[in-house]
Amino acid sequence: MKTLFLKDMRYRQTRVVLTALSITVLISLILLLGGIMNGMRIQARQYVESTGADIWISAEGSGGAFIGFSMVVEEYMAFLNSARGLTPNSASPLVFAQARPTVRGKSTKAIVVGYKLGQLGGPKQVIAGEGKMFTPSNFEDYRPEDPVPYEVVVDEKMGLEIGEQITLGNEKVKVVGKAESRMFVLDTPLLFMDVRIAQKLLLGNTPHVNMMIAKTDKNEQPGQVSAGLDALETIEARTLKQTLGDIIAYYVDEPMKAVQFLRVMLWLVAGTLIGMITYVTMLEKTQEIGVLKAIGGSNNYVMGLILKQVVLISAVGVILGLILSYVFAAAAPIFVAIHFVESIIVACISFVVCCGSGYLAARKAITVDPMIAFRGEI
Amino acid sequence: MAAIVEGIGLTKRFGTGDATVVAVDAVDIRIEESELVMLMGDSGCGKTTLISLLGCILTPDDGELRIDGEPIDPVNQDLSVVRHEKIGFVFQLFHLLPYLTALENVMVAMDIARTKTDEAESRATELLTQVGLIDRLHHRPAQLSGGEKQRVSFARALANRPKIIFADEPTANLDSRQSDNLMNLIQELRREYQTTIAIVTHHEGLKENADRVIQMKDGRIVPA
Ligand SMILES: Nc1ncnc2c1ncn2[C@@H]1O[C@H](COP(=O)(O)OP(=O)(O)OP(=O)(O)O)[C@@H](O)[C@H]1O
Ligand SMILES: [Mg+2]
Numbered sequence: 001m002k003t004l005f006l007k008d009m010r011y012r013q014t015r016v017v018l019t020a021l022s023i024t025v026l027i028s029l030i031l032l033l034g035g036i037m038n039g040m041r042i043q044a045r046q047y048v049e050s051t052g053a054d055i056w057i058s059a060e061g062s063g064g065a066f067i068g069f070s071m072v073v074e075e076y077m078a079f080l081n082s083a084r085g086l087t088p089n090s091a092s093p094l095v096f097a098q099a100r101p102t103v104r105g106k107s108t109k110a111i112v113v114g115y116k117l118g119q120l121g122g123p124k125q126v127i128a129g130e131g132k133m134f135t136p137s138n139f140e141d142y143r144p145e146d147p148v149p150y151e152v153v154v155d156e157k158m159g160l161e162i163g164e165q166i167t168l169g170n171e172k173v174k175v176v177g178k179a180e181s182r183m184f185v186l187d188t189p190l191l192f193m194d195v196r197i198a199q200k201l202l203l204g205n206t207p208h209v210n211m212m213i214a215k216t217d218k219n220e221q222p223g224q225v226s227a228g229l230d231a232l233e234t235i236e237a238r239t240l241k242q243t244l245g246d247i248i249a250y251y252v253d254e255p256m257k258a259v260q261f262l263r264v265m266l267w268l269v270a271g272t273l274i275g276m277i278t279y280v281t282m283l284e285k286t287q288e289i290g291v292l293k294a295i296g297g298s299n300n301y302v303m304g305l306i307l308k309q310v311v312l313i314s315a316v317g318v319i320l321g322l323i324l325s326y327v328f329a330a331a332a333p334i335f336v337a338i339h340f341v342e343s344i345i346v347a348c349i350s351f352v353v354c355c356g357s358g359y360l361a362a363r364k365a366i367t368v369d370p371m372i373a374f375r376g377e378i
Numbered sequence: 379m380a381a382i383v384e385g386i387g388l389t390k391r392f393g394t395g396d397a398t399v400v401a402v403d404a405v406d407i408r409i410e411e412s413e414l415v416m417l418m419g420d421s422g423c424g425k426t427t428l429i430s431l432l433g434c435i436l437t438p439d440d441g442e443l444r445i446d447g448e449p450i451d452p453v454n455q456d457l458s459v460v461r462h463e464k465i466g467f468v469f470q471l472f473h474l475l476p477y478l479t480a481l482e483n484v485m486v487a488m489d490i491a492r493t494k495t496d497e498a499e500s501r502a503t504e505l506l507t508q509v510g511l512i513d514r515l516h517h518r519p520a521q522l523s524g525g526e527k528q529r530v531s532f533a534r535a536l537a538n539r540p541k542i543i544f545a546d547e548p549t550a551n552l553d554s555r556q557s558d559n560l561m562n563l564i565q566e567l568r569r570e571y572q573t574t575i576a577i578v579t580h581h582e583g584l585k586e587n588a589d590r591v592i593q594m595k596d597g598r599i600v601p602a
Contacts, residue, residue, distance in 0.1 A: 001482065001489040001498070011477030291473040294435055295534070296462020297490045370435050374426050374546055376471045 005308040012281070016309075019277050020317040026270040027321025027350050028328055033263050034346060035329050035338035040252040042337050043185045045244055047113075050182055053120045053213035054222045055086065056243045057229065058236050064246045065238065066096065071208040072235065080214055085225035090215040092119035093139065095198035097210060101191065102167040103160065111184050112168070112191045114198020120213050122192040123179040126153055131162040131177030137196040150197055153177040155189035166191075169201045185251045187334050267353050275357030278310055282365030289365060290372030302366045310358030318351045380447065382542050382574045383409040383432050388441035390427050401427040403597035404441070409542065409576055414568060416585060417578045419594035425578045428594070429544040432576070433467060434460045446541045462491045466535030466573075468545035472527040474519040480506055480530045481515040487537040498537075505533040508570070509563055525556030529563060536567065542574040549581060561587050 009016045048066075057080070062070035080091035095114030100107050115121030117136035126133055134151035150171055154160050156178040164175045173193070183189055199205055216222045222239040229237035238246065282289065292302050322343060329336040390402040401424045409415055409432075417425050430436040432443065437452035444450065445464055450457070461467075466487075474483045484502035485495070493501075506515055509529040519527055528548055535543045549557035561584060568575060577584070585591055593602040 001485055001495055004478075004482075004486065004489060007482065008475075008477050287473070288475055291469070291475070292486070292490070293458065294461070294469075294473075295467055295487055295490065296458050296460075296465070296538070298456065298458040301458075301490055371430060373467070373469050373473055374430060374435070376469075 005305050005312075008305070009309055009312070015277070015281065016313060019274065020313050020320065022273055023270055023314060023317025023350075023354060024320040024324055026266055026273070027318050027347065028325040030263050030266045030270075030350065031322065031325035031338055031343050031346055032328050032332070032336060033259050033266075034342060035325065035336040036332075036334065037252060037256050037259065038337040038339055038342075039335040040185050040256070041248055043183050043187070043335060044247045044251045047182050047184055047190060048240070048244055048247060051120050051122070051213060052215065053092070054216040054240050055214045055226055055229065056238045056240070057212040057214070058210070058238075060234050060236055062236060064236060065211040065213075065243055066247045067250050070210050071203075071206075072210070072212055074207045074209065076212060076235065080212055080229075083214075083229065085216055085220040085228065087215040087217055090120065092116055092121050092213050093195050093209040094121045094211045094213055095195055095203065095209050097198070097202045098188075099168060099191070099202060101173075103158070104164075110189050110191050112193065112198050112202055114193055114195040114202075114209070116195050120215065121195075123153065126177035127156060127180055130156065131175070134176055134192070134194050134197075137194050139195060148194060148197065150174060150201075151176045151193065153179050153192040155179060155181050155183060155191075157181040157183065158189045171201055173197075173201075183335065267350065270350060271353040271357040274310065274314060274354045275361045278306065278358045279361035279364065282306065282361065285365075286368050287372060289368045290370050293366075293368065294370035294373035299366050303362055306362040306365065307355075307359060310362065311355055314351050314354035314358065317354065318347050321350070322347050380411050381408045381444070382411050382413075382446055383407070383576075384444040385432060385438075386442045388428070388431050388438045388443065390424075390431055390436060391439050400597050402431060402438075405597070405599055407432070407592070407599060409574055412568070412572045412574055414564070414575045414577070414587065414589050416588040416591045417576060417594065418580070418582075418585075418591055421580075423594045424597040425594055426546055427597075429546060429576060429578060432542075433465050433544045462487065462538055464541045466538070466540035466543040468528070468531045468535050468543060468548045470547040470550045472519070472524075472531050472551075474527055474530055474534075476519055479516045479518055480511055480522065480526075480533075483519070483530055484533045484537050487534045491538045493538075502533070502537065505536055506530070508567070509533050523556070524552050525559060528552060528556075528560055532560075532563065532567065536571065536573065539571070540573065542576065545575065545577045547578055547580065549579065549584065554583075557581065557584075 056065040058065040058070035059072050062068035077091055077093060080086060081089050093116060097112050099110050099112045101110050113122050116139050117133055118124060134153055135148040137148045150173040152173045152175055154175050160175050162175055165172045179192055216225045226237045226239045289302055325338055329338050385405060385407045388402055388405045392399045392401055405428060419425055431438050434450060434457040481502050484505055485498045488498035509532055511526060511529055514522060514526060549560055591602045593600050
């Protein structure tokens with residue numbers, strides 16, 4: 001009778017369903033937390049990679065672009081544009097600053113990216129049919145009063161209309177175009193504007209930028225070029241790879257350590273849960289197990305009955321959890337990227353954890369003395 | 379006649395030190411093929427312990443046991459195999475599985491013995507028909523009367539064609555009419571299958587059905 005264990009499960013269906021659902025919720029949580037971190041990693045990379053820069057220069061002691069407070073004097077531009085190993089004139093000034101613009105009356109989080117149009121650091125064009133790029137200033141023309149109109153190109157996902165105004169500092173800035181979405185960590189939209197305007201609105205109109213970025217010559221090793229520049233006493237230089245490492249560590253891995261820990265804890269919870277429910281269920285069934293053993297069922301026979309149930313409940317719970325995590329991810333208010341392969345691995349581990357603890361509980365349960373069949377209720 | 383069950387010097391102690399109880403004390407017992415024996419005696423005299431020893435559920439502290447002529451070695455032998463191959467049990471409290479129908483409860487015993495499902499189903503149907511439950515095949519234990527439950531138990535005990543059935547106070551939870559019906563059924567089944575049956579009972583009235591009565595007192599067998 002291959003379906004014996006199913007009949008037992010149907011008899012206790014409420015508990016079976018609740019157990020499977022608990023596992024479902026736990027697994028989808030584990031996957032979602034992983035998906036959130038993945039999403040953050042993707043968002044941490046995508047802007048940096050989109051710039052096309054190979055070398056990132058920040059102020060000495062800042063710990064690297066994006067990490068600490070960094071102000072670099074503009075004068076370095078001239079030096080970088082002729083520095084050995086860098087593509088001539090590829091050096092680009094960059095303002096990258098967290099801001100709280102007021103959008104449609106609401107204070108919103110955003111990051112202002114100020115760059116020189118046509119240089120590294122931001123998009124060269126807007127999405128076709130979605131407005132135009134901001135009016136560029138002449139960067140080399142040192143600090144004229146109000147060089148160009150205050151214009152901004154926004155992330156397409158911000159939902160702003162061309163012509164709309166947002167407030168940044170005390171100034172009104174006009175939305176003139178939409179750029180392909182490249183949200184930063186935790187769905188922070190980027191606002192692209194001329195570097196001079198960004199300096200004026202966010203850096204007190206000083207002749208500084210937060211960082212400078214450049215390309216290396218084709219036949220140069222970015223690592224060597226970067227090390228050469230880093231040897232200078234007033235700046236720090238990083239390769240793209242180092243910058244990505246820094247940014248992911250700083251924005252994702254370190255702050256999310258607790259979440260990682262939580263994920264492991266959730267596995268423990270899932271394992272303990274199924275172990276506990278299996279054990280409690282088996283305690284209730286002591287009499288039944290005793291009878292099965294008394295009428296000649298071996299330990300393996302009884303174990304088989306219990307394990308089939310554990311495996312089925314775990315499998316259903318894990319598979320539903322896998323499906324549910326994708327549903328949750330789609331509905332989540334932030335960017336969640338669940339890796340398919342990773343989620344399969346997580347699901348497999350969860351399945352093993354659940355079955356393992358079910359097995360341990362079952363092993364305890366089958367030690368019932370078959371004499372219980374004669375003694376009746378104790 | 380051949381002995382189906384033979385115990386020599388069977389002893390079972392429970393507890394240690396001052397609290398030691400000798401539940402079965404050096405018992406020699408022989409039950410012949412097709413015999414119907416009744417085991418009687420005061421409460422606590424060791425009847426259940428004795429049939430548990432004979433049924434290979436308990437292992438003796440001392441003594442030897444042969445079933446169907448073969449010596450039982452509790453250390454090196456898987457007793458669960460002996461139990462489902464050679465022995466059938468009927469319990470005072472029926473002990474049917476609540477989530478299974480009468481039919482399935484009988485089939486479980488055969489499932490344990492690895493009988494194919496369709497074969498098990500037809501045999502279970504046949505046995506339940508024989509015990510008068512043809513129209514109760516798909517009832518759960520909760521939907522059956524005490525007497526019906528005990529008849530399912532007997533059908534289950536017979537499922538694997540055992541050499542001997544041990545029944546521990548099978549009528550204790552039945553009224554006298556149900557109990558008489560059950561005894562009639564047992565007689566009928568015995569005629570049909572020639573199964574050896576050992577019944578533990580307190581009912582003096584059942585004695586007349588037995589080929590032999592074994593009287594116990596303080597863990598020993600005494601003259602009836
Ligand atoms: N697991 C045990 N631990 C300690 N003592 C036990 C145990 N099982 C049985 N005994 C003792 O062994 C003795 C015999 O018990 P047993 O159950 O065999 O008696 P019985 O003749 O079947 O009694 P009853 O007619 O009341 O069912 C009793 O004194 C009982 O208390
Ligand atoms: Mg007893």
